[in-house]
Amino acid sequence: MNNQTIEKLRNMRLGAMAQLHLTYVEQNRLTSMTCDEYLALLTDHQWEQRENSKVERLLRQASFRQLASMADINYSADRNLDKNMFARLGTLDFAARKENVIICGASGTGKSYLSQALGHQACLSGIKTLYTVTARLFKKLKLSKVDGTYLKELEKLTSVQLLILDDFGLQAFDNQDRETMMDIIDDRHGKRSTIISSQIPVSAWYEIIGGQGTIADAILDRIVNSSHRIDLKGDSLRKGILKQE
Structure with a gap:
């Protein structure tokens, strides 16, 4: 029996x-x-x-580039990273409220590590997450327009509860990039959360997006107005023992 x-x-x-x-x-x-x-x-x-x-x-499925943990965050004073603020982000209340997170800082200051630490925490909490380098995502979606799978790829992105766009704005947007970014953000606005990390300060994003001002305004309005902001300072962590980028 x-x-x-x-x-x-x-x-x-x-x-x-x-x-x-x-x-x-x-x-x-x-x-x-x-x-x-x-x-x-x-x-x-x-x-x-x-x-x-x-x-x-x-x-x-999240496709993280590196293992990152909230427990291993470096909160040294010169980083301009508030421990209490980041701990609150780690509770993922921002995702429940469909808010965004923007992390800016020079190369090597740990933007990618912080964004992936939040993404790892989201996965532990059962939240479907996707990490991607922005330029690679744009290239993928350009190809999808050629083979007719663009709308299907957009639906996949919309289904992701937490989307992490790393290295945002390293290259100026062309017309297709602008349209793609608008489609992604418009579909997610008020429905899903997005984490964006960038070496470029938010004040320069308008110029990088370029094109007609109305498109740049619409994209930034949907990203920035509902976001938590982190502006990292200090020397590159790659020079030290902790390598968090």
């Missing part, structure tokens, strides 16, 4: 529960607890396994 139970559990895709039950049967440990306690034990074990698998899947 135990063999049949285990097989049925596996057929129902309750593998973790089946394995734990098999272990307890083989070790003759079923008499050590009540039926309610044992059922709770099996259920909790299966639940934890599924949650762990979900987090692993989210982390894999």
Whole structure:
């Protein structure tokens, strides 16, 4: 009967529960607890396994460039990074409120690390996240316009609860870049959160986006007005022991 139970559990895709039950049967440990306690034990074990698998899947799909953790953030005074403020961002309330985060600073100051630390925290909380370098995303979407999959790719981006655009504005936008950025931000505005990291200060984004002023205004209005801002200072962390970019 135990063999049949285990097989049925596996057929129902309750593998973790089946394995734990098999272990307890083989070790003759079923008499050590009540039926309610044992059922709770099996259920909790299966639940934890599924949650762990979900987090692993989210982390894999996020395509992070590096492992980044909230616990390893460098809060040295010269960085201009407020620990309390960043800890509040780490609670992910901004994502629940569909707000954005903008992280600016010179090369090597840790923008990418901070954005990915927030993304990693989001995955741990079950939030679907995607990390991408902005220029690479634009190239991908340009190709999708050629093969007719542009709208499908936009839908994929819209489905992501937290989108991280790294290295924003390293190159001036062309017409297609402007249209693509407008489509991405317009679809996400008030519905999803976006983290943008950039070496370029926000004050210079208008010029980088370029084109007709109305498009730049619309993009910046949707990004900046509902954002939390971090402006990193200090020397490059690549020069020291901590490498957070």
